[in-house]
Amino acid sequence: MVNCTQCSAPAVIEDLDVQPPRSWCLGCATALVRAGDPVVNYRPLAYDEYAQVLTGGSTEALPFR
Numbered sequence: 897m898v899n900c901t902q903c904s905a906p907a908v909i910e911d912l913d914v915q916p917p918r919s920w921c922l923g924c925a926t927a928l929v930r931a932g933d934p935v936v937n938y939r940p941l942a943y944d945e946y947a948q949v950l951t952g953g954s955t956e957a958l959p960f961r
């Protein structure tokens with residue numbers, strides 16, 4: 897079981913844009929999407945709930961104005 901680098905909850909994704917790859921739980925990954933800095937190059941570690949957050953949350957989270 898891989899844990900989140902940030903809060904040590906069970907990780908759902910692994911960020912492949914950084915070396916070494918950083919793992920995120922759904923809560924922290926969602927916070928990044930909300931902050932407008934989503935992890936887009938990633939590998940799902942479990943059921944890919946994050947994909948739904950990314951597609952569902954990106955339009956409201958990203959400042960496309």
Ligand SMILES: [Zn+2]
Nearest residue numbers: 900903921924
């Ligand atoms: Zn976390």
